[in-house]
Amino acid sequence: MKLRQKFVFLVCISFVLYVSYKILEPEISGQSLQEQEQLEFRHLALKHNLKSQNPVNVENSSTHIKKEDVIQELIQKYRMDLSYPLNESPWRIASKWVTPREIIPESAPELGGILKALITRKIISADIGHKGTQLKMTLVLEGGQKVVFKPKRFERAHVIEGSPYSGEDRHNGEIAAFHLSRILELRRTPVAVGRMIDLNEEIKQIGRIRLLETFFNRDENTCFYGKCLYCHGPETGVCAKGSVLEGTLVLWLPEHYTLKLHKHPWARTYKEGKAAKWETDEDYCFKVTQMDLFREGPRLMDIIDTAVFDFLIGNADRHHYETFEKYNNSMIIMLDNGKSFGNPRVDEISILAPLYQCCSIRRKTWLRLLVLQDGILSEVLEVTLTQDPLNNIDPILTTLHLQALDRRLKIILDHVQQCFHKYGPNKVLIQNR
Numbered sequence: 001m002k003l004r005q006k007f008v009f010l011v012c013i014s015f016v017l018y019v020s021y022k023i024l025e026p027e028i029s030g031q032s033l034q035e036q037e038q039l040e041f042r043h044l045a046l047k048h049n050l051k052s053q054n055p056v057n058v059e060n061s062s063t064h065i066k067k068e069d070v071i072q073e074l075i076q077k078y079r080m081d082l083s084y085p086l087n088e089s090p091w092r093i094a095s096k097w098v099t100p101r102e103i104i105p106e107s108a109p110e111l112g113g114i115l116k117a118l119i120t121r122k123i124i125s126a127d128i129g130h131k132g133t134q135l136k137m138t139l140v141l142e143g144g145q146k147v148v149f150k151p152k153r154f155e156r157a158h159v160i161e162g163s164p165y166s167g168e169d170r171h172n173g174e175i176a177a178f179h180l181s182r183i184l185e186l187r188r189t190p191v192a193v194g195r196m197i198d199l200n201e202e203i204k205q206i207g208r209i210r211l212l213e214t215f216f217n218r219d220e221n222t223c224f225y226g227k228c229l230y231c232h233g234p235e236t237g238v239c240a241k242g243s244v245l246e247g248t249l250v251l252w253l254p255e256h257y258t259l260k261l262h263k264h265p266w267a268r269t270y271k272e273g274k275a276a277k278w279e280t281d282e283d284y285c286f287k288v289t290q291m292d293l294f295r296e297g298p299r300l301m302d303i304i305d306t307a308v309f310d311f312l313i314g315n316a317d318r319h320h321y322e323t324f325e326k327y328n329n330s331m332i333i334m335l336d337n338g339k340s341f342g343n344p345r346v347d348e349i350s351i352l353a354p355l356y357q358c359c360s361i362r363r364k365t366w367l368r369l370l371v372l373q374d375g376i377l378s379e380v381l382e383v384t385l386t387q388d389p390l391n392n393i394d395p396i397l398t399t400l401h402l403q404a405l406d407r408r409l410k411i412i413l414d415h416v417q418q419c420f421h422k423y424g425p426n427k428v429l430i431q432n433r
Contacts, residue, residue, distance in 0.1 A: 086113045137151075149197065171194075260322065304361055
């Protein structure tokens with residue numbers, strides 16, 4: 001009888017302890033997570049070879065990594081050497097960089113030389129833009145490299161009001177998005193650089209007739225309106241200052257990679273008053289993960305990475321996405337970032353829906369965001385953008401847009417933290433997808 005009483009007593013004690021643990025678990029997890037964040041921050045900062053710190057026994061070290069040291073090391077890592085010697089064609093080097101999972105490698109010392117070639121190589125042909133809704137030109141540079149030219153439409157400080165996908169493309173957004181993707185270690189955005197083009201001297205001499213037919217003059221400035229879904233004659237055209245037009249060149253991806261277009265599962269309806277399924281269905285992510293494409297492999301994590309990227313740049317127009325055909329593990333290629341950096345005062349939370357509805361994020365993405373918090377992201381990007389070889393288009397982003405990046409990064413981390421409290425870090429952080 002005594003043995004039975006002892007057994008019942010132990011079961012009761014165990015039950016009380018278990019219930020107490022479950023009640024206190026969020027607080028305990030929060031404390032351990034905070035410690036883990038600090039540990040991972042120090043670890044990743046030291047991975048950048050900070051000269052002022054000793055990388056031995058990082059886990060046992062309480063040494064505080066100075067913010068200034070992290071900034072300087074990251075600036076050095078993403079510095080571009082415009083005089084870097086290229087041992088072969090810049091176009092061949094850039095083509096060999098591309099793999100099914102990245103467009104540019106982590107270490108790319110030749111980048112400065114390739115950017116310089118993009119702004120100095122002679123234009124040998126010019127045509128209307130390739131498909132799409134926005135005004136652009138397709139150019140071929142000396143050596144046979146195709147590029148897309150997106151012209152300047154707005155001054156830097158111009159704010160795009162209206163819906164989160166309003167307005168024409170912002171050419172400077174393509175440049176900023178490219179360098180931001182490098183700093184985030186995503187590297188799935190095509191190479192982009194600013195270039196001034198003399199429409200009279202560089203385009204009229206070699207342009208295709210169907211492009212030249214859209215040229216016109218306004219107030220002694222050379223203009224063109226091209227051919228696209230929203231190109232409707234001179235009223236939608238863009239004008240140079242005199243004959244010189246600022247714009248962005250985006251490097252064409254290697255032609256041996258065929259792009260495959262997919263509808264984005266979190267696409268908008270683009271119809272006022274009509275919500276998409278993901279906007280009203282609380283179980284939407286669960287239903288997405290029941291599809292073969294998103295159940296396994298990297299696709300869902302790529303979508304969440306892209307949502308983080310798009311939220312930072314303010315791009316709410318990712319209604320489709322592209323992958324490389326014939327590669328099941330292909331990255332989502334973060335093409336066409338012209339609808340970015342429109343309104344620095346608005347943080348369009350709905351862009352983050354894949355993150356907060358699925359409550360999942362790659363561990364390496366989360367760790368990278370931790371390193372870039374507290375103003376580090378904006379400072380590193382600002383300095384990196386000043387290295388664009390066409391320095392007469394500096395600044396590429398205004399101070400308000402840089403501040404918005406830091407503010408939005410904090411919002412992302414807050415959402416991840418909320419997911420931690422709901423499900424625990426082990427369920428939220430995805431290691432090998």
